Amino acid sequence: MLITRATLVTWDADRRILPDHALLIRNGVIADIGPSDALEARYSQEERLDARGQWAMPGHIVAHTHFYGAFARGMAIPGPAPEAFPQILERLWWPLDQALDEEAVRLSAEVMLVDAIRNGATTLFDHHASPNALAGSLDVIAEAVRRAGVRAVLAYEVTDRYGKASARESIAENVRFARAAQQEADHGTPRQRLAATFGLHASLTLDDDTLDAAREACPPEVGFHIHVAEHEADEEDSLRRSGMRVVERLHRHGILGVRTIVAHGVHVNEHEMDLLAETGTWVTHQPRSNMNNAVGTSPVETMLQRGIRVALGTDGFPSAMWEEARFAYFVHKLARRDPRRMDGNTVMQMLIENNRALANLYFPRARLGVLEAGAAADIVLVDFHPHTPVTPGNLPWHLIFGAYERMITTTIVAGEVLMRDRELLTLDEARIAAEARAKAPQVWERYRQMLA
Numbered sequence: 088m089l090i091t092r093a094t095l096v097t098w099d100a101d102r103r104i105l106p107d108h109a110l111l112i113r114n115g116v117i118a119d120i121g122p123s124d125a126l127e128a129r130y131s132q133e134e135r136l137d138a139r140g141q142w143a144m145p146g147h148i149v150a151h152t153h154f155y156g157a158f159a160r161g162m163a164i165p166g167p168a169p170e171a172f173p174q175i176l177e178r179l180w181w182p183l184d185q186a187l188d189e190e191a192v193r194l195s196a197e198v199m200l201v202d203a204i205r206n207g208a209t210t211l212f213d214h215h216a217s218p219n220a221l222a223g224s225l226d227v228i229a230e231a232v233r234r235a236g237v238r239a240v241l242a243y244e245v246t247d248r249y250g251k252a253s254a255r256e257s258i259a260e261n262v263r264f265a266r267a268a269q270q271e272a273d274h275g276t277p278r279q280r281l282a283a284t285f286g287l288h289a290s291l292t293l294d295d296d297t298l299d300a301a302r303e304a305c306p307p308e309v310g311f312h313i314h315v316a317e318h319e320a321d322e323e324d325s326l327r328r329s330g331m332r333v334v335e336r337l338h339r340h341g342i343l344g345v346r347t348i349v350a351h352g353v354h355v356n357e358h359e360m361d362l363l364a365e366t367g368t369w370v371t372h373q374p375r376s377n378m379n380n381a382v383g384t385s386p387v388e389t390m391l392q393r394g395i396r397v398a399l400g401t402d403g404f405p406s407a408m409w410e411e412a413r414f415a416y417f418v419h420k421l422a423r424r425d426p427r428r429m430d431g432n433t434v435m436q437m438l439i440e441n442n443r444a445l446a447n448l449y450f451p452r453a454r455l456g457v458l459e460a461g462a463a464a465d466i467v468l469v470d471f472h473p474h475t476p477v478t479p480g481n482l483p484w485h486l487i488f489g490a491y492e493r494m495i496t497t498t499i500v501a502g503e504v505l506m507r508d509r510e511l512l513t514l515d516e517a518r519i520a521a522e523a524r525a526k527a528p529q530v531w532e533r534y535r536q537m538l539a
């Protein structure tokens with residue numbers, strides 16, 4: 088396939104912006120790149136996709152999300168509003184995860200995958216929980232991911248809050264799925280769609296023996312994916328349990344490392360940042376979630392200055408990565424009353440450079456997040472026509488102030504067109520929405536029973 092007449096925003100090392108260019112896609116990879124006229128002449132027999140002057144950019148990568156939260160939309164928490172994050176966990180997320188059966192797991196994933204494709208998200212790191220539909224739940228999600236055609240890195244969150252038998256079962260689910268992902272026919276090719284991390288909920292719901300059992304069971308090529316210090320309660324719990332702060336406790340149990348992702352890190356101190364930097368552990372930042380839960384402003388600029396690789400996730404919010412980036416750009420300025428904080432280039436360091444470096448660890452043959460010959464053909468077309476000059480230097484601010492997900496018209500993963508001119512080609516959006524609407528009252532009723 089030849090994508091013609093696009094303005095390429097390459098996100099290569101020079102941030103080249105190339106008007107009226109074309110991309111040749113073969114076997115899931117960008118095989119050639121050049122001016123439209125030249126490539127149209129060179130590949131005259133190739134099927135065309137005319138971009139009509141739209142921007143072509145690498146698809147978005149979501150470094151931390153939760154498909155399973157889809158049924159929370161519009162759901163009221165009975166009684167007075169939760170006063171802090173621990174009550175939000177106890178009164179919203181934990182009863183909701185217990186309310187999910189296998190059909191709800193499938194529909195949650197499908198709803199979130201429709202959202203991902205519409206928002207141009209082509210690779211997602213999911214963190215799943217459904218304790219009453221546990222065994223095989225990652226297969227249910229993987230099947231939806233395969234049908235959708237995006238790339239996803241799946242994990243089941245291990246926790247002790249539903250007892251030791253459930254914790255053991257969830258460890259087994261992670262191990263089983265990590266092996267299954269390696270057996271996929273496209274594993275280790277540019278077309279690879281599935282990979283695994285080893286999910287852990289958070290220090291505050293994990294006993295020492297479960298952390299050790301997870302460490303022992305985790306395959307060497309797989310990293311952990313865990314919430315860390317999202318609220319002070321996680322640090323207080325860890326100090327009570329172990330005399331150590333959360334990051335130190337996880338380090339003692341062998342959880343940190345170059346493939347491990349810790350989400351949030353809002354309340355980590357200097358010593359914990361040193362440990363994260365020394366071990367090469369990834370941190371994900373989710374400003375929309377942090378604002379919504381009122382947990383604080385994560386010190387991500389300090390982390391980046393210390394060499395910690397901070398990536399950007401959504402934590403179950405819509406996979407609208409320009410929106411997430413915009414919140415990152417704004418919230419640090421407001422929190423510090425300083426407009427110099429969180430420079431546009433720092434936002435892009437997370438959104439573009441760090442997200443793709445993380446994704447490329449888990450899809451090592453795909454070269455995600457850049458448009459150049461040899462890179463994966465994970466591409467979005469954006470109906471974006473700025474009214475002032477766009478340069479490599481001002482590109483971050485054009486995106487932060489001018490780019491909206493509603494402008495994304497076409498989403499392509501490994502050369503497969505998942506949405507063309509806003510029409511979804513792999514998922515039946517109307518069927519999924521209708522099934523989810525029919526299922527929601529049952530999920531909400533189960534939620535109320537679990538809450539009681």
Ligand SMILES: [Zn+2]
Nearest residue numbers: 153314350402
């Ligand atoms: Zn999360």
